[in-house]
Amino acid sequence: MKTLTLAPISAVSGEVHLPGSKSISNRVLLLAALAEGQTEITNLLDSDDVRYMLNALTALGVDYQLSTCRTRCTVQGLAGLFKSDHLTDLKPLELFLGNAGTAMRPLTAALAASDVNVTLVGEPRMYERPIGHLVDALAGWQADIDYMQNSGFPPLHIKGKALQGGKIAIDGSISSQFLTAVLMVAPLLQGDSEISIIGDLVSKPYIDITLALMQRFGVTVKHNNYQNFSITGQQTYQSPGACLVEGDASSASYFLAAAAIKGGSIKVTGIGKHAVQGDIYFADALAAMGADVEWGDDYIQVTRNTLTGIDRDYNAIPDAAMTIATTALFATGDTVIRNVYNWRVKETDRLAAMATELRKVGATVEEGHDYLKISPPAKLKHASIATYNDHRMAMCFSLVALSDTAVTIEDPDCTAKTFPDYFNVFKQLSR
Numbered sequence: 001m002k003t004l005t006l007a008p009i010s011a012v013s014g015e016v017h018l019p020g021s022k023s024i025s026n027r028v029l030l031l032a033a034l035a036e037g038q039t040e041i042t043n044l045l046d047s048d049d050v051r052y053m054l055n056a057l058t059a060l061g062v063d064y065q066l067s068t069c070r071t072r073c074t075v076q077g078l079a080g081l082f083k084s085d086h087l088t089d090l091k092p093l094e095l096f097l098g099n100a101g102t103a104m105r106p107l108t109a110a111l112a113a114s115d116v117n118v119t120l121v122g123e124p125r126m127y128e129r130p131i132g133h134l135v136d137a138l139a140g141w142q143a144d145i146d147y148m149q150n151s152g153f154p155p156l157h158i159k160g161k162a163l164q165g166g167k168i169a170i171d172g173s174i175s176s177q178f179l180t181a182v183l184m185v186a187p188l189l190q191g192d193s194e195i196s197i198i199g200d201l202v203s204k205p206y207i208d209i210t211l212a213l214m215q216r217f218g219v220t221v222k223h224n225n226y227q228n229f230s231i232t233g234q235q236t237y238q239s240p241g242a243c244l245v246e247g248d249a250s251s252a253s254y255f256l257a258a259a260a261i262k263g264g265s266i267k268v269t270g271i272g273k274h275a276v277q278g279d280i281y282f283a284d285a286l287a288a289m290g291a292d293v294e295w296g297d298d299y300i301q302v303t304r305n306t307l308t309g310i311d312r313d314y315n316a317i318p319d320a321a322m323t324i325a326t327t328a329l330f331a332t333g334d335t336v337i338r339n340v341y342n343w344r345v346k347e348t349d350r351l352a353a354m355a356t357e358l359r360k361v362g363a364t365v366e367e368g369h370d371y372l373k374i375s376p377p378a379k380l381k382h383a384s385i386a387t388y389n390d391h392r393m394a395m396c397f398s399l400v401a402l403s404d405t406a407v408t409i410e411d412p413d414c415t416a417k418t419f420p421d422y423f424n425v426f427k428q429l430s431r
């Protein structure tokens with residue numbers, strides 16, 4: 001297996017122009033495909049998750065032109081749902097979506113309402129990530145979806161057809177991506193829809209991204225405090241013409257944390273105080289730990305200060321919260337990361353993986369059902385960090401090199417899911 005050993009880094013500083021947000025890239029590609037008109041997307045993320053979405057759109061007959069650097073894409077919208085006219089084979093069309101939640105979940109809903117016969121397949125881990133809450137909700141609209149292996153999990157066989165809409169309920173307690181999926185397809189159904197939430201909706205800021213982008217494509221959703229959502233049917237998304245993808249706020253977290261731990265200062269550009277991604281509030285958590293944070297319209301800058309552990313609820317920012325776990329190694333006192341049960345159903349069981357690897361570098365860790373309590377050691381130990389095919393495990397543990405101890409990252413190329421160039425960018429900021 002390939003490994004990467006990072007030698008101790010004595011200081012970090014500089015500026016990073018962030019690659020596009022994964023969450024926005026995959027939403028915008030789907031909305032642009034369904035919209036009327038042509039959409040010119042800039043700062044599109046080039047990573048595995050986005051490639052799976054692009055490949056699926058190609059197979060579904062969507063016409064787009066991608067620049068050589070793969071960060072600009074002009075999409076010719078279908079002015080409605082997907083169709084199978086271009087397919088001659090009567091067998092279901094197989095779409096391979098890797099381990100990309102932002103492709104699997106929204107496409108499940110869009111394809112269930114389209115005139116297509118498809119199977120959605122992916123990597124082994126995708127078959128362990130639940131999708132039952134979404135399939136159950138779509139069943140309320142009479143969608144025809146079968147589990148091909150285990151009930152409640154991909155792979156799926158979808159026999160798409162026109163759906164009438166109407167009232168459905170969806171469980172929001174495991175993933176917000178299920179609600180995102182039904183929201184994005186709802187305006188294209190034959191009638192109006194009402195979606196109510198069962199349980200406590202997790203990862204709420206991702207719903208704000210969904211609603212903001214639907215609005216950008218001309219569709220307004222009414223809701224009362226994220227409990228009931230009303231969507232008018234028989235609409236057509238309208239292309240906004242041009243669409244710039246914000247920088248990825250989750251990817252920003254590693255650089256901002258590095259500055260807080262070891263700066264100098266690091267400035268990330270492509271996101272700022274008006275960004276739509278909830279993960280920008282990672283910078284607030286760093287500030288609460290003691291870092292100096294400056295917010296611009298199109299940048300966030302962090303400067304080193306002494307860090308103290310804090311006890312917080314991170315339900316709103318589960319991805320960036322992982323970066324707090326390794327930042328905790330450099331804080332005085334304990335850090336508690338609360339209300340992140342759904343770490344267990346992401347790229348790996350992130351609560352277990354994080355606890356195991358933090359212990360390898362010397363931390364004392366209490367792993368709860370939905371929290372981690374991390375007590376840093378007096379001195380970090382060198383360790384070979386298993387990354388569990390989880391891009392964020394690899395990126396989070398790069399921060400260990402900001403101590404006077406080296407760190408070895410196993411399978412560093414797993415960052416390809418969202419940030420293929422991560423280790424080069426990290427190196428450029430390091431002295």
Ligand SMILES: O=C(O)C1=C[C@@H](OP(=O)(O)O)[C@@H](O)[C@H](O)C1
Pocket residue numbers: 022023024101102174175176177180202203206318319342
């Ligand atoms: O909608 C999105 O773009 C995402 C929502 C979050 O998932 P959950 O809603 O499953 O927490 C997040 O972890 C994921 O990386 C991206």
Ligand SMILES: C=C(OP(=O)(O)O)C(=O)O
Pocket residue numbers: 099100101102319346347392418
């Ligand atoms: C949970 C993540 O990905 P996905 O979109 O596949 O859910 C992530 O990027 O941390």
